[in-house]
Amino acid sequence: MSWQIKKFEELTNIELYAILKERTLIFVVEQNCPYLEVDGKDPACYHLYKEDNGQIAAYLRIVPAGIAYQEASLGRVIVSQAYRGQGIARELLQRGIDFVRHELQETAIKIQAQSHLQQFYGSFGFRAVTESYLEDNIPHVDMILSDEAEAIL
Template identity: 70%
Template sequence: MGWKLKAFDELTNIELYNLLKERTLVFVVEQNCPYLEVDGKDPSSYHLFKEDNGEIIAYSRILPAGVSYQEASIGRVFVKKEYRGQGIAEELLKNSLDFIQNELKETNVKIQAQDYLKKFYRSFGFQTISETYLEDNIPHVDMLLQR
């Protein structure tokens, strides 16, 4: 049950299908938030995920600088409900940040975080750089990590 990190064109059809299914389940269904989940940024991104018996249980989308922001970014971060509270989210974010710093050679990371997760992201060094605002009816803040 290890981590996989792939560019878009390295994903198998079934991996792509499963990650889009899980992202939709979390961000559209679980959060009761109708929005365009497939936003056109996946082909330019890296996809970090962990599987358990072929099921994607944790995921983040790593966006190089210039895709969403001037800085590199991390988005679509989730751990499946039944796997939460086991430290997987911390592992996921650490691996995402390591890839950005060591492989993409970026030092600044900008994210759009759900407001209730500010403390989690601050534990990795992110600082809040905006007021709380509604994005798809969910309170968010912009946060920046500078190394």
């Protein structure tokens, strides 16, 4: 298995298809949440993923500052069902944070986390900056990783 990080235009058709297939499988089908998963932001993003024989094992997209939020953002964080429980999510998130800090030279990262994952993201230093709210009928909380972030919860 190998880690890849690519700009949108660097992805092959096969890679993009595999990424979108896995994102849709998890966010739309597995979570039973019909919404527009392909939201128009992908062309402006970096795509970090771990591939295993053509299968996307883990993925997240890195959204540069000014696209979704004032801050850079990590989103669409997934680990395929067959690869869960192996620590891949921790490695994936750390790689995303490192890329934002070292390659994009950004100091703040904002995420829109599903509320049940607040503790997981908190273990990386993310702090809640909103109360829990419903997004696509799933409880979420906005979180920021920054030296200046002030937790309200």
